[in-house]
Amino acid sequence: MHPILRWIFVGVALVIPSIGDAQEIAEDALQRARAELKRAVTDGEVAGAVHLVSRDSRTVYLEAAGVRDLGSRQPMTPDTIIRIYSMTKPVTSVAAMTLYEQGKFELDDPVSRYIPAFADAKVIDTSGDEVRLVSPRRPITVRDVMRHSTGYNYGGEKAKAAEYYEREQMRYRPPAGMLPPGMTIAEAAEALARIPAEHHPGERFTYGFNTDLLGRLIEVWSGQPFADYMQEAVLTPLDMVDTGFAVPDEKRDRFASCHTTRDGKLAVLDKAEASPFVDGFEFVSGGGGLVSTIRDYGNFCQMLVDGGEFNGRRILKEQTVRMMFTDQLQEAAGDFRFGLGFSISDAAIGTGESRRMVPQYGWGGYASTEFRLVPEKRMYQILVRQHIPYSNELANRLFGIVYTGVE
Incomplete structure (x- = not known):
């Protein structure tokens, strides 16, 4: 958990207040990203997810929504191991x-x-x-x-x-x-x-x-x-x-189950406590x-953004x-x-006359995790969830919303 953040649980979502001067992305873009993540959970598109945005070496947005296991209803949190x-x-x-x-x-x-x-x-x-x-x-x-x-x-x-x-x-x-x-x-x-x-x-x-x-x-x-x-x-x-x-014994209570879709509804595919990933x-x-957390992978992304x-x-x-x-x-x-x-692509940054394309680097994971680095803007985004088969649709939507708020 990031030491400077105060987490407030609201229903299935973990809302983080603005960070004052550290806010480097337009607030309306972050609010729209937050609403889209909540909608995806409410509509049953995802069981749970965490979205992190960093700019200038500071976490400017961190949102968790939904659950890490549909059966236990344990919340998806930034320290969930995936x-x-x-x-x-x-x-x-x-x-x-x-x-x-x-x-x-x-x-x-x-x-x-x-x-x-x-x-x-x-x-x-x-x-x-x-x-x-x-x-x-x-x-x-x-x-x-x-x-x-x-x-x-x-x-x-x-x-x-x-x-x-x-x-x-x-x-x-x-x-x-x-x-x-x-x-x-x-x-x-x-x-x-x-x-x-x-x-x-x-x-x-x-x-x-x-x-x-x-x-x-x-x-x-x-x-x-x-x-x-x-x-x-x-x-x-x-x-x-x-x-x-592998997942050490003392951390297994933070390990997420992996989900899938059956007959149009979310279902558990790989229960956390019985998963072979626990022992490796x-x-x-x-x-x-690898198993990891969004915080850990954020450190990896920060190193790359910082050259x-x-x-x-x-x-x-x-x-x-x-x-x-x-x-x-x-x-x-x-x-x-x-x-x-790393894959190399172009991201649309900003809106209106200020909109322009900048290079981004990243990759995804089979359980529908994604990250993107934009070194030119000293920023990165990560979305983690646990769903197979792979889909990057939610990540693309959320990342695109956030990019509209970048100057």
Whole structure:
């Protein structure tokens, strides 16, 4: 909980008064965002959510509404621990870049230099009458891993190499694809090397097990278990005290259940106290394994907005952060923009004649969590909730409302 804020419960919502001089965004925009979040809860669109807005290193808005479990009716609060799934990916990418700054690797190094099994990697070719496995036109590089251009996906039914993912048991498991493969990330890296890629390295963006592979590379580069290095290099320096790959016993009463929609109504999909996420997994997923809180993730966002520094601690060099925010897909097919761990898009800021487009960086998570960074305005927004399948509709609405109040 933020120390300077006084929380007042009103029904299902947690309302925070204005913070005087710290208010950097038009109050009417924040009031409209507050009303929209309450409406989403009242109308049954979401069970519970928390929305945080920070500008100039200050929390200017923090709103919680609804419940973290439909059965117990416990309120959703800013200290609720949630599954952030793919919002783990940017954290893993930052951990990797701390090792880049130590000279442990170069971005265009072949992955096979560190995991030899990838020297025999293949690409699946379905263009002819028969399926063929061909050699890649060039080796898969670390840059490919970080920008999702390796050709590896998550092995869904529509994947060209689906049978290979099934054979290697490299798939997320029920319920609703919530649970990772049942193996270590070292074993997973070897398995992935035996699966043919969907396309040649660098050809296009293909979302998949790339950042899990990056977690294994971090183990090789650091000589430590991935979770240990993550804790040492990122979580501890950023005071991310409630973030990790499992939920400690003393914090389990703050862990949220995950919800879904059945027959048009909200329902519990993964009950907090019985969730496998409580104890964590053998598969320590750099792509989706962390649990966290909105406060902890706010510290991570603040470090990035501040160019790699947090509370006087230098996590990354400013030029490294700029590189991570630079589009790495210029030579790939399509117009999607992605850096080293972050999507790149444009946000409409302000209204009327003052409205203009500015770059924003971020990503989302499978349980419908989202964050956006706007370094030009020294601000970020985060929305956390726990709902599968993924939807960013509420986040886009709330973020867009807040942006109208930014000068």
